[in-house]
Amino acid sequence: MKSDMRLIMLGAPGVGKGTQAIKISGKFNIPKISTGDILRDAIKNNSSLGIKAKSFMDAGQLVPDDVVIGIVEEKLKGKDCISGWILDGFPRTLQQAQALDSMLQRITAGIGHVLFLDMEDEEIIKRLSGRRSCENCQHTYNTYFSLPKNEGVCDNCGGRLVQRNDDKEGTVRERFRVYKEKTEPLINYYSQQGLLQKIDASEGIEIVYNKICSGIQ
Numbered sequence: 001m002k003s004d005m006r007l008i009m010l011g012a013p014g015v016g017k018g019t020q021a022i023k024i025s026g027k028f029n030i031p032k033i034s035t036g037d038i039l040r041d042a043i044k045n046n047s048s049l050g051i052k053a054k055s056f057m058d059a060g061q062l063v064p065d066d067v068v069i070g071i072v073e074e075k076l077k078g079k080d081c082i083s084g085w086i087l088d089g090f091p092r093t094l095q096q097a098q099a100l101d102s103m104l105q106r107i108t109a110g111i112g113h114v115l116f117l118d119m120e121d122e123e124i125i126k127r128l129s130g131r132r133s134c135e136n137c138q139h140t141y142n143t144y145f146s147l148p149k150n151e152g153v154c155d156n157c158g159g160r161l162v163q164r165n166d167d168k169e170g171t172v173r174e175r176f177r178v179y180k181e182k183t184e185p186l187i188n189y190y191s192q193q194g195l196l197q198k199i200d201a202s203e204g205i206e207i208v209y210n211k212i213c214s215g216i217q
């Protein structure tokens with residue numbers, strides 16, 4: 001099975017994974033599976049998944065592996081995933097990466113590219129402090145870099161723009177610590193498999209997007 005359009009976005013909190021994943025999903029007509037968005041939706045709906053995930057997310061900790069692996073496994077079984085997908089925020093631990101490998105082995109598919117967005121921590125923190133998300137559709141804006149047409153209102157759906165609970169300073173620090181401990185080892189994991197594409201994420205959204213597109217086409 002052709003694996004080019006099975007894509008993984010890898011990178012630190014706030015580096016721009018979600019922003020780019022939406023654009024790539026639209027361009028190549030493949031579903032975007034964002035574990036963070038799925039978990040935030042579950043919290044909003046007060047489902048049992050949301051109740052389980054909330055305390056971990058608010059503390060900047062990872063939700064347990066078995067929970068997120070189960071979510072992704074279900075999504076990847078969907079018909080819409082047959083000709084590709086883009087994973088945003090998964091895998092985030094070695095155990096998740098190995099679980100994904102096993103899922104793909106079962107359907108004799110492989111990963112096309114792991115898009116590693118790379119940038120200095122300090123710049124990322126500025127992106128995170130300015131981020132505002134629509135509480136209805138989760139579309140993301142930024143008070144420094146990409147303002148909505150009307151302040152505090154989503155261009156897409158008219159929803160209210162809010163700051164994410166885990167974008168508070170102390171929680172951001174913890175998310176970075178967890179990223180370095182648990183997720184950074186995946187850079188090596190995928191690089192050794194020849195799948196990693198390192199992309200300088202410090203430039204504007206369109207420049208980063210064009211670099212990603214030329215890398216995967």
Ligand code: AP5
Nearest residue numbers: 013014015016017018019035036063089127131142204205
């Ligand atoms: P998740 O939602 O995945 O958060 P994250 O990895 O911390 O990443 P972010 O969503 O914060 O950042 P992003 O890289 O998507 O950046 P964005 O595009 O928004 O996870 C949240 C939590 O859920 C985790 O802490 C954990 O608890 C749990 N979780 C999720 N997945 C899990 C898993 N697999 N296992 C266990 N737990 C899991 O951009 C940031 C800002 O910058 C925006 O304002 C944007 O407009 C702006 N921006 C983006 N690109 C540019 C650019 N090029 N120039 C200028 N501004 C830009």
Ligand code: MG
Nearest residue numbers: 017018019036
């Ligand atoms: Mg995101």
